[in-house]
Amino acid sequence: MSKAAKYQVIGKSRQRVDGVVKATGKAVYAMDLELPGMLHAKVLRSPFPHARLVRIDAGKAAALPGVVTVLTRETLDGMNPYFGSAYKDQTIVALDKVRYDGDPVAAVVADDEATATEALALIETEYRELPAVTDIADAIAPDAPLVHEQVAEADELHGHAYRVPEAFRGTNICYAYDYARGDVDKGFAEADEIFEDTFTFPQIQHYPLEPHITIARVEDGHVTLWASTQDPFTLQRHIAEFFSIAINKVRVIVPHVGGAYGGKLSVKNEPLAAALAWKTGRPVKITHTSEETFRTITRHPARFRIKTGVTRDGRLVARECEVHMGTGAYADYGPRVSQKAGYRAPGPYRIPNVKVDAYTVYTNAVPAGAFRGFGTLQVTWAYESQMDMIARKLGFDPVEFRVRNLLKKGEVYTRGDTLVDCDLEAGLRRTAKALGWGKKRRTNRGMGLSCCMKDGGGTYKVASAAIKLNSDGSAVLFTGTVEIGQGCRTALAQVAAEELALPYEAVTVAQLDTDSTPYDAATNASSSMVIMGLCVERAAAELKRQLRRAGARLLKCKADKITFKDGQVRAGKGKRLSYEQVLNLTFGAKGGELLAKGTYQDVHSKKAVLGSPTTFWETSWGGAEVEVDPDTGVVKLLQYVSTADVGKAIHPLQCEGQDEGAVMFAIGHSLMEEMQYDNGRLLNPNLIDYRLPSFNDVPGNFKTIMVEDGNGPGPYGAKGLGEGGLMPVAPAIGNAIEDAVGVRVRELPVTPERMWRAMRQNG
């Protein structure tokens, strides 16, 4: 049987389950929802990066007709104000201090948004400004002002409890990760050449088209949230803890979500919304403006000092990595992002001696948290840039230099972790070939390559899926994976249909609702296709077990004789029943259903550096060709090749879309995106002043290559994807720039100005 014939549903680009409603504008987002008696909230935010809140008086605001309540530190009415992802270091409104330009100080609830906005201006505040540390360097300087004077209560984040290290009490460092193998000093001693460089990565914003929106209702001690979230179960638990109630008293319903990219993980404005609903006894909606989105969560700006020792024959012998991640005023996911950045910092190379230190640093900037790539882009930018610098210096071809050091399939990345699960060299060569590597370059044009790897699938994952088979043989899939544009509901429905021998159209996907949807740790870490895919596969297997049993009884045969095809159970010639018949005969009526659940949980292993071996390695390669304008500094991306190891593409078109989207994201931070501060004031929190890539910035020649070796642990050998495509972009561009004009950039984004200055400095 040919490969194509092997599968009926997967491997084909089926119409998205949410395609029509989204394309026709009928998809209902949190913004579209109205509840009976619903009120609207607006947030007063700090204009200072760091200040003591001396006085706040909401009397005039509260008196404005149409205003229902104003929440300030004075009107908490005994309510717990603390929340946070890794640490409970954040408050719904400022208590004593404000810590960044945009820190919530008060919230007005009114009959409509206009009234709430008007009332914001009537809140009287008095601040005493404090010295601010907006960037990492200032924040880690000796005697830097402290963003947090006190250590916040730590929380468990997806199975792992983070702690502020004792050694860094009294500093702005709130988490530290370290790792070492071999003897890095000995390694450097053995090296013929040592390279030490510091790379920086800007603070950027996710900018989902849909901002953070939450509607909260609190009734009789039950909290219901309609939230634009990608992490409903974590949110459910956080809200339960916020109110000290059981988690069955919190229900999170997820409408369509208009993009997330990590920015809608864990907990954001939801505790504030819930607090306001509790206080008013009515449903409350908070809709962020774009400017507020910019002031809510970002990607960590980073500084990465990377020191690498190499032998003359091109073997890496030692690498020291020091990564500082600026997490802004509140930790959010910062500790975990830093941990992952540190874990991934050495890169996919065979290096006997490694030492890594990664730090999470509080600053007086907008908080930074999870963001597609999750700490990886900051480090791939550095290590893959430096690989080219080394190759260039030692006179190696960058491809060959990498190949000499790349881990082989089956090799160890760190002790206890999953062995490397793909052929890194093959991917690199394939990418180089597709790019036209080795062709003669024209003046001011250059090519660059890179090869990157991250542990994919998240840590300590627990997830389940359920499938209900209705009495007419149609199926409903329950999955906690949030559809944030990545097409998971479509691909998971394909898996369910394939496994149940049903047509794709026979499977619908239920709305995500924490009451009825089985638990899923989070929609993150490119995990869904593998982890939720396995849950669906297992739920289908359990459902088939039930069908087999019922079918065998009805067909009077042994259960192991039953096969499944075209929505039927079969037991040889002429012995076949449709699922509908099986159910109707079993229940004696057109009613009843079969219900099955499938569960995945990560292995815990003390041997593994992160406590749990990675689910799979998310590997990707990039090839860029650029042209640099020597007069303006404009870097034009002429060509880009993105190669991703997807194991098996369940829905090829969506895989390509994910990968292309990933590249476009990375073009942003490579060439244009950067949140800029002036004395701690955010200058560009809007799309006029902050430039996102548009269709004009799509590379002239843009190729996506899917490697389908079936080497993933997911259904049909699938791996996750969607983050990998971002990793190689910046270093590939940086390497191409040096190839083009002989100038090495160590700072992102490579704006025309920065490029122009770099050429002038080098020239």
Added chain:
Amino acid sequence: MSKAAKYQVIGKSRQRVDGVVKATGKAVYAMDLELPGMLHAKVLRSPFPHARLVRIDAGKAAALPGVVTVLTRETLDGMNPYFGSAYKDQTIVALDKVRYDGDPVAAVVADDEATATEALALIETEYRELPAVTDIADAIAPDAPLVHEQVAEADELHGHAYRVPEAFRGTNICYAYDYARGDVDKGFAEADEIFEDTFTFPQIQHYPLEPHITIARVEDGHVTLWASTQDPFTLQRHIAEFFSIAINKVRVIVPHVGGAYGGKLSVKNEPLAAALAWKTGRPVKITHTSEETFRTITRHPARFRIKTGVTRDGRLVARECEVHMGTGAYADYGPRVSQKAGYRAPGPYRIPNVKVDAYTVYTNAVPAGAFRGFGTLQVTWAYESQMDMIARKLGFDPVEFRVRNLLKKGEVYTRGDTLVDCDLEAGLRRTAKALGWGKKRRTNRGMGLSCCMKDGGGTYKVASAAIKLNSDGSAVLFTGTVEIGQGCRTALAQVAAEELALPYEAVTVAQLDTDSTPYDAATNASSSMVIMGLCVERAAAELKRQLRRAGARLLKCKADKITFKDGQVRAGKGKRLSYEQVLNLTFGAKGGELLAKGTYQDVHSKKAVLGSPTTFWETSWGGAEVEVDPDTGVVKLLQYVSTADVGKAIHPLQCEGQDEGAVMFAIGHSLMEEMQYDNGRLLNPNLIDYRLPSFNDVPGNFKTIMVEDGNGPGPYGAKGLGEGGLMPVAPAIGNAIEDAVGVRVRELPVTPERMWRAMRQNG
């Protein structure tokens, strides 16, 4: 251990799960819901009881600004217009004829209700009136005009397919039920006395405080309904059939429901709402007015000719029952109601020779369908009135005469059915005693008793419940039983908590949503406490099996050593883990859940007359004391004793509330309620002209007695209740009237005018 200590949660009147939100006005009903882009529909209704629709022109209406569309037979655009419960004899708008005063002719969809209402007046119609048959007698007369010229397609209704009998083609009879045992002619030949009487029962309306309201959304071939329904799964299937789609493409969400009483079973205005949503591509809401509710569904008016043969020593030897049920213009549940009326017509007595014929009769009146009591009240009114008439004539005390003939516990009602499961005599004597039976009566005052029985729990039931145990040990219950005021969600949560050894507060009940809630045949037939109660009990047992297995692994003991107490698994001294610990240790994280399902399905038996033995016998006794004003005919209910066999009261206060409510309902049709027609025009479709019982009509002395013998098949020996209380009221009052003034009434309601005339005729 004392009985009281045996249970922790059940048997106690806990706070209702929906109590606070309903009492504080925060419960969200379908009426309160607004969807983005939602439109409003109003229905144009026939002013004639029977007419040919010659012409309809909606041009002017459609042109009114704000009107989005008008649906008439001219604008069906190929859509299937047929729907119906037992038969698909109803259309969403009139095709060729209108068949009752109120029959939907067209629907206007507009931006708001006012515009839609305004547009109704612009629809031009031309009718040709046809002779109408509004009551049963006219409809069954030879050569009566036919309400339906053609036989409609039959549908399966909860496992049973009804058919129009061949013998009655070309008449208005659309269903016939017959039953016989012994030889009724021989029986009458053996009788010493034969009594033949005809009793009538009025057409009455359910009058739920909340009218029929549906919001429909059709998107990409998926239909979502927010409906005020008590039968979401039947509705789901009907809508799927209406659009010829799979049932997973139809999602019914049930908000709080403001009363139903059978009137919200199966399918009412939902197909029209769905058709309008399909046509407009936007959500459409239909909100009935009270007048429309009166013109949607009613209780069957009935004529019952009952002929009973008795020996001189007071033994019933033969009974012939001929029941005609007026089902109005469309059959709705009529065939099943008639079947049940026929099945229950002989009463709970030992009668060797029985013959029953029951007929469903189309008339040009508002359709009649399911209504609390379901065909029973029409027959108990007759048989329990006649029992007193016989006793009086033969000189027996009514109690002793009944006792002589009542079935004993364990006796057969009909072959193949469940044996009588309670002590009918004991309940009758207890009721008589509580009433003060045998006390000397004052002038114009009298007492009456009655004893009634119906098969409870419905037929061909299939249902499941699911319970999810969250990672913090809190539980969510999924049940398809609709909370229509009866308190089922509270009682079922009590069963779940009791079985899982959790506090009552640890269980929440999920919103009813056909996507995520397991199938339940319907919320009808007083079935929930037994059938859904058993489902919950079984789901809990399965959950405990999972907990036992996990607990045994963690506590390193055998699974059968595990016991459950206070939310813990225990295996002897010191070996105990909370459910939270069990889950967290099992999943290695604060996540995951256990999910279990429990299922009930009726036994099918060809031996049983109705194909399936009754789940339990719903038995009740009534005692009334009245005073009749000889000058005005006003019947005053001085005292009423209602005795109900509930098996075991899971929530005693709710049981009493259900029983008291049932009596109040029956006071309505006994003394005041009646829909009145003049030449087929409905005269009193509103609460000014149609009198419902109010608090003024509560009996001066009102007792409710719960018989708790633990003889039910439900959890803890529970039976269903809620309908039983209605059955004895009218005959007890009728018997008391004769006792008071010597006048026998055979026609309900006993309005002052009717009473006054009866006294004049008899006097």
